[in-house]
Amino acid sequence: MKTLVVYSGGIDSTVLLFEMLAAGEEVGAISFDYGQRHSRELVTASRICGGRGVRHKVVDFGAMSELLVGSSLTDSSIPVPDGHYTDESMKATVVPNRNMLMLSAAIAAGLSSGFDAVAYGAHAGDHTIYPDCRPEFVEAMQHAAALCDWKQIKLLAPFLKWSKADIVRRGAELNVPFEQTWSCYKGGAAHCGTCGTCVERREAFELAGIVDPTHYA
Amino acid sequence: MKTLVVYSGGIDSTVLLFEMLAAGEEVGAISFDYGQRHSRELVTASRICGGRGVRHKVVDFGAMSELLVGSSLTDSSIPVPDGHYTDESMKATVVPNRNMLMLSAAIAAGLSSGFDAVAYGAHAGDHTIYPDCRPEFVEAMQHAAALCDWKQIKLLAPFLKWSKADIVRRGAELNVPFEQTWSCYKGGAAHCGTCGTCVERREAFELAGIVDPTHYA
Numbered sequence: 001m002k003t004l005v006v007y008s009g010g011i012d013s014t015v016l017l018f019e020m021l022a023a024g025e026e027v028g029a030i031s032f033d034y035g036q037r038h039s040r041e042l043v044t045a046s047r048i049c050g051g052r053g054v055r056h057k058v059v060d061f062g063a064m065s066e067l068l069v070g071s072s073l074t075d076s077s078i079p080v081p082d083g084h085y086t087d088e089s090m091k092a093t094v095v096p097n098r099n100m101l102m103l104s105a106a107i108a109a110g111l112s113s114g115f116d117a118v119a120y121g122a123h124a125g126d127h128t129i130y131p132d133c134r135p136e137f138v139e140a141m142q143h144a145a146a147l148c149d150w151k152q153i154k155l156l157a158p159f160l161k162w163s164k165a166d167i168v169r170r171g172a173e174l175n176v177p178f179e180q181t182w183s184c185y186k187g188g189a190a191h192c193g194t195c196g197t198c199v200e201r202r203e204a205f206e207l208a209g210i211v212d213p214t215h216y217a
Numbered sequence: 218m219k220t221l222v223v224y225s226g227g228i229d230s231t232v233l234l235f236e237m238l239a240a241g242e243e244v245g246a247i248s249f250d251y252g253q254r255h256s257r258e259l260v261t262a263s264r265i266c267g268g269r270g271v272r273h274k275v276v277d278f279g280a281m282s283e284l285l286v287g288s289s290l291t292d293s294s295i296p297v298p299d300g301h302y303t304d305e306s307m308k309a310t311v312v313p314n315r316n317m318l319m320l321s322a323a324i325a326a327g328l329s330s331g332f333d334a335v336a337y338g339a340h341a342g343d344h345t346i347y348p349d350c351r352p353e354f355v356e357a358m359q360h361a362a363a364l365c366d367w368k369q370i371k372l373l374a375p376f377l378k379w380s381k382a383d384i385v386r387r388g389a390e391l392n393v394p395f396e397q398t399w400s401c402y403k404g405g406a407a408h409c410g411t412c413g414t415c416v417e418r419r420e421a422f423e424l425a426g427i428v429d430p431t432h433y434a
Contacts, residue, residue: 062279064322097325097365104321105281108314137364144357148314148349 002026003156004115006106007056009045011201012121012159014181015171019158020119021052022174029056030109032102035065044182059105082194099132103141103155111149118145119156125164125200135160164200165207172210179213190217219243220373221332223323224273226262228418229338229376231398232388236375237336238269239391246273247326249319252282261399276322299411316349320358320372328366335362336373342381342417352377381417382424389427396430407434 003020007013007029020027031045042058049056099122106118126133138157145155159167171178183201184191191198193216205212220237224230224246237244248262259275266273316339323335343350355374362372376384388395400418401408408415410433422429 059281060279061281062277064276064278064281064325096328097321100321100361100365101318101325104314104317108281108318111313131367132365134364137361140357140361140364144317144354144361147351147354147357148317150348 001117002028002115003117003119004028004030004106004110004113006102006118006120007031007045007049008121009041009043009048009181010121010183010197011171011176011178011181011204012123012164012167014048014178015167015174015176016119016121016159017048017052017054018171018174018176021054027054028113028115029054030106031056031058032061032105033058033065034061034098034102040184040187041182044180048177048180057109059109061101064101082196097132099130099137100141103145107145107148107153107155110153111151115153117154117156119158121159121167122157123159123162123164123167125204129196163207164204168204168208168210172208178205179215188217190215192217218334219245219332220334220336221245221247221323221327221330223319223335223337224248224262224266225338226258226260226265226398227338227400227414228388228393228395228398228421229340229381229384230262231265231395232384232391232393233336233338233376234265234269234271235388235391235393238271244271245330245332246271247323248273248275249278249322250275250282251278251315251319257401257404258399261397265394265397274326276326278318281318299413314349316347316354317358320362324362324365324370324372327370328368332370334371334373336375338376338384339374340376340379340381340384342421346413380424381421385421385425385427389425395422396432405434407432409434 003025005013005017005020005027007017008031017027017029029045029049031042033042046056103118103120110118122133122138131137138160142155145153183197185195185197186192191214193202198216201214202212220242222230222234222237222244224234225248234244234246246262246266248259250259263273320335320337327335339350339355348354355377359372362370400414402412402414403409408431415433418431419429
């Protein structure tokens, strides 16, 4: 099977990439530049793909980016909140309809380039804050993907019921170079250690019982 | 209700726009530049919106357009087929996953700008050729739209069970300026009269018993 991984350069999608490679899939990766505050994650994604010989495409959402407003991840006038990633305040990091748009684009790219499946790394820890990581949403999109073209393309979300700690544990088995991955929403020289996604990252290593190789500021 | 109409400047979406205006909705329109062979339909869309005081946004898919390949509507090396719009050959005009991508972008824009609904003009005549106009696909997308954000946004497709002749009849009641609308896939000075969408257009007026004001080459 030829699988296109929606790839951010973070832990979840990197473990997903390694999982697909380990399963012997023919793997490609696609990332989206949607006007994130920083391009750190896109650089990370390219580097990790390059190291594994995975073809990686970065799609510039260009003018589309302006549709994805109202989130602290894209609008620099809204501060990135510090705190626990399940806090109500973290909803400031929700980018309206980002996942539907990214999945639609990945499915279009997949259909155009002969992929059999698109895979993305939504997991159980995302559900409280991100409406478009909930299993019901993913199921609706899987249904839409199965109907959108005369050719068949599948939408895979193998981590949907996993915690982030489960993903870290699986990543350790697959020798994922965690130190190369990037999570922090702030995009400084090092992970800040205090934004929602840094807190989630630290906690996942702790719960998984795996040494966290990340350097926090 | 504040409704955002996915607007191509063709008959179906123009009647939809007038239907929403007639219902007293607060209406906006959104069109997509996805590297169509010609920009005729985008110019038409802007002109009709301008005449009715409807705010119209054209979103440039930019680099995204390259994902939408393999169709005679976007790839000038593939000829636009002549013939009946239900012929198997018309599948050459299917743009991979175009509707999911356009609907996702319209939903993102709608959420960002406080719309309650996104409406699009898929109708029963599209089902044989365009997989992403089938009721099952639309239902899956309606379901995804209802789940993609914490705010509620609806996806409306009021013509889903109508024939194009039904749409023309309704348009005549609403005084839609059909002569201003544009359907032809070829984008010449006048409608060619022979491509699938021109054949469909002529037939719809005939079946509706409405005089066709279109000038065909």
